[in-house]
Amino acid sequence: MPDLADNPVLAPWTGPHGGAPAFDRIKAVHFMPALDEAMARYRAEIATIAANSAAPTFANTLEAMERAGQDYRQVTSLMGTFASTMNDEGMKAVERDAAPKLAAFGDEILHNRALFDRIRAVYDARATSGLSAEQQRLADVTYDDFVRQGAALDPAQKHRLAEINQRLATLYTDFSQNILGDEEGQALTLTAEADLAGLPDDLIEAAASAARERGVKGWVIANTRSSMEPFMTFSARRDLREKALALWAGRGDSGGAHDNNAIIAEVLKLRVEKAALLGHDSFAHWIAAGQMAKTPEAAMDLLRQVWKPAVARAGEEVAEMQAVAAAEGSNEPISPWDYRYYSEKVRQAKYDLSNEAIKPYLQLDKLRDGMFWAAGELFDLAFTQLHDMPVYHPDVQVYEVTRDGARVGVWYFDFFARAGKRSGAWMSEYRTQQKLAGVTPIISNNSNFIPAPPGEPVLISWSDAVTLFHEFGHGLHGLLSNATYPSLAGTSVVRDFVELPSQLYERWLPTPQILSRFAVHCRTGEPMPQTLVDKLKKAENFSQGFHTAEYLACAILDLEYHLLADKAPDARTFEKQALERLGMPREIILRHRLPHFAHIFSGESYASGYYNYIWADTLTADAAEAFAESPGGFFDKALAKTLLDNVLSVGNTVEAGEAFRRFRGRDHTIEPLMRARGFAETDA
Numbered sequence: 001m002p003d004l005a006d007n008p009v010l011a012p013w014t015g016p017h018g019g020a021p022a023f024d025r026i027k028a029v030h031f032m033p034a035l036d037e038a039m040a041r042y043r044a045e046i047a048t049i050a051a052n053s054a055a056p057t058f059a060n061t062l063e064a065m066e067r068a069g070q071d072y073r074q075v076t077s078l079m080g081t082f083a084s085t086m087n088d089e090g091m092k093a094v095e096r097d098a099a100p101k102l103a104a105f106g107d108e109i110l111h112n113r114a115l116f117d118r119i120r121a122v123y124d125a126r127a128t129s130g131l132s133a134e135q136q137r138l139a140d141v142t143y144d145d146f147v148r149q150g151a152a153l154d155p156a157q158k159h160r161l162a163e164i165n166q167r168l169a170t171l172y173t174d175f176s177q178n179i180l181g182d183e184e185g186q187a188l189t190l191t192a193e194a195d196l197a198g199l200p201d202d203l204i205e206a207a208a209s210a211a212r213e214r215g216v217k218g219w220v221i222a223n224t225r226s227s228m229e230p231f232m233t234f235s236a237r238r239d240l241r242e243k244a245l246a247l248w249a250g251r252g253d254s255g256g257a258h259d260n261n262a263i264i265a266e267v268l269k270l271r272v273e274k275a276a277l278l279g280h281d282s283f284a285h286w287i288a289a290g291q292m293a294k295t296p297e298a299a300m301d302l303l304r305q306v307w308k309p310a311v312a313r314a315g316e317e318v319a320e321m322q323a324v325a326a327a328e329g330s331n332e333p334i335s336p337w338d339y340r341y342y343s344e345k346v347r348q349a350k351y352d353l354s355n356e357a358i359k360p361y362l363q364l365d366k367l368r369d370g371m372f373w374a375a376g377e378l379f380d381l382a383f384t385q386l387h388d389m390p391v392y393h394p395d396v397q398v399y400e401v402t403r404d405g406a407r408v409g410v411w412y413f414d415f416f417a418r419a420g421k422r423s424g425a426w427m428s429e430y431r432t433q434q435k436l437a438g439v440t441p442i443i444s445n446n447s448n449f450i451p452a453p454p455g456e457p458v459l460i461s462w463s464d465a466v467t468l469f470h471e472f473g474h475g476l477h478g479l480l481s482n483a484t485y486p487s488l489a490g491t492s493v494v495r496d497f498v499e500l501p502s503q504l505y506e507r508w509l510p511t512p513q514i515l516s517r518f519a520v521h522c523r524t525g526e527p528m529p530q531t532l533v534d535k536l537k538k539a540e541n542f543s544q545g546f547h548t549a550e551y552l553a554c555a556i557l558d559l560e561y562h563l564l565a566d567k568a569p570d571a572r573t574f575e576k577q578a579l580e581r582l583g584m585p586r587e588i589i590l591r592h593r594l595p596h597f598a599h600i601f602s603g604e605s606y607a608s609g610y611y612n613y614i615w616a617d618t619l620t621a622d623a624a625e626a627f628a629e630s631p632g633g634f635f636d637k638a639l640a641k642t643l644l645d646n647v648l649s650v651g652n653t654v655e656a657g658e659a660f661r662r663f664r665g666r667d668h669t670i671e672p673l674m675r676a677r678g679f680a681e682t683d684a
């Protein structure tokens with residue numbers, strides 16, 4: 001088949017630096033033929049394993065499964081990359097066609113009785129068959145995963161479960177595409193100079209360029225987080241802030257072709273049925289059972305413990321904002337579209353610290369070098385930019401990562417926002433590390449920074465800088481992986497643990513070592529002055545009430561929604577009633593309203609799991625205190641090694657709670673989180 005032989009999606013990753021995807025040759029039309037072929041190959045490999053006449057052993061069953069499906073993993077990884085970064089009409093069609101097929105294929109393997117019988121035999125004998133600790137762990141994880149996904153159900157139940165999963169896959173894709181549709185199809189257009197009141201120059205410039213791109217007169221504020229949040233922070237026009245927020249908060253809820261309400265209702269109905277089939281009280285119970293939390297009650301308990309102090313703090317923040325508004329002659333009560341605007345004013349007044357004063361010190365390129373430098377200090381990594389690697393877009397940078405001259409992996413960085421790229425920031429593994437096949441990891445970090453005019457440095461906000469370090473923490477988790485089996489490698493850990501490496505890496509940004517070397521002024525090259533550093537420190541927990549509350553409310557709603565057995569009200573009604581029950585402050589709206597809550601409705605990875613972030617942050621705060629208390633502080637070499645050996649390199653070869661215990665010497669506690677957020681008794 002000449003077509004397939006020349007298909008760049010299926011082509012082996014060859015070339016220098018350990019090989020790389022042929023990104024420059026891939027087009028949307030290549031994906032479906034490549035996927036069909038990769039599935040056929042994987043299916044044949046699985047059939048051979050399942051039909052083996054020899055008695056099941058670790059080698060002929062679990063290890064054989066780990067070796068199988070390489071092409072399939074390659075194709076799905078590339079498909080995910082193009083769907084999230086180069087999403088044109090062609091890719092949208094690929095996603096729609098592929099989603100139910102992928103779901104069906106996953107179930108075909110998970111529901112293969114002969115295969116499961118062999119897995120169970122290896123699992124039953126795991127303690128007595130001379131397996132290594134990692135092999136026993138693989139037996140545990142594989143068996144649990146198969147059971148969790150319905151491998152032990154009867155044929156009729158499996159059939160129904162597969163139907164549900166296929167339908168859900170389609171709904172998840174539709175949900176994501178609707179959000180992208182509203183983000184790309186809607187925008188706030190400004191036509192008069194007066195509409196620009198309060199906006200900083202770089203935002204005006206970006207808005208002008210967005211207008212030019214769309215062939216519109218004036219200025220365009222795109223309906224994305226990276227444009228809307230700065231607009232609502234700086235626009236002095238209350239009427240326009242209100243309009244902007246309505247647009248932003250209305251994504252997926254506008255009643256038109258991109259409305260997600262019917263999708264949400266159907267998703268919940270199917271999830272309820274799925275959880276019941278799998279023998280769980282609710283979808284939330286099914287999800288939690290596979291996480292570190294184990295039960296939704298344990299997760300909810302943490303959320304509720306933090307909710308009260310967060311809301312109390314938000315109340316104090318509102319009072320301060322109200323005073324600033326009054327001094328400016330406004331007696332309007334603070335509304336959700338005012339929060340960011342007055343919050344920024346309070347910050348300037350109280351801490352003499354403005355985003356705009358910090359920004360000239362936050363050059364994207366320098367901060368990238370800073371996070372590389374820290375990884376060098378902590379883990380002996382070195383980064384060298386490669387200019388001979390194929391990329392799917394000229395914005396993408398590629399680096400080789402080495403230790404003592406030996407290649408650790410390759411790291412891609414896709415910086416900038418553009419049409420067809422989903423909003424937010426994320427990490428993905430193009431290729432997961434594994435010793436079994438002897439391959440090094442290929443990792444990508446993605447963000448949506450606003451490009452600077454030609455010749456100007458890209459300046460980012462403090463929170464963008466935090467995000468940069470955050471995603472790089474995920475990247476390091478993938479790069480530093482040292483596992484034998486790909487299923488256990490890198491970031492394939494439980495979801496409420498996976499944010500530990502990323503959130504922890506954020507803590508290196510504000511260290512004096514990083515700020516003095518890499519937070520340098522874009523014109524003068526001077527490091528950030530100590531007075532500014534001090535102010536940053538003092539303002540560290542500024543607006544923490546707001547940020548924690550807008551997050552917690554989403555996490556609580558997510559859990560409550562997925563605890564519903566049946567007869568759930570429609571999403572709008574549920575949201576309204578749940579917020580009333582919760583006592584949501586009227587000045588704050590959800591960070592993600594249900595109609596665009598992509599974490600929980602565009603797939604299952606964070607469904608009933610938005611709590612993961614704060615669960616992992618309790619671990620993070622505890623781990624950060626370990627660094628703060630150690631002799632070498634955040635650059636303590638010995639502690640960095642403990643972190644590497646017990647957390648960053650082990651992937652899922654060690655159970656999450658055990659990994660943390662080995663690092664910290666004890667279980668995690670909530671107190672460090674309360675202290676870190678300024679909610680502790682002593683800080684009141």
Ligand SMILES: [Zn+2]
Binds near residue numbers: 470499
């Ligand atoms: Zn993360």
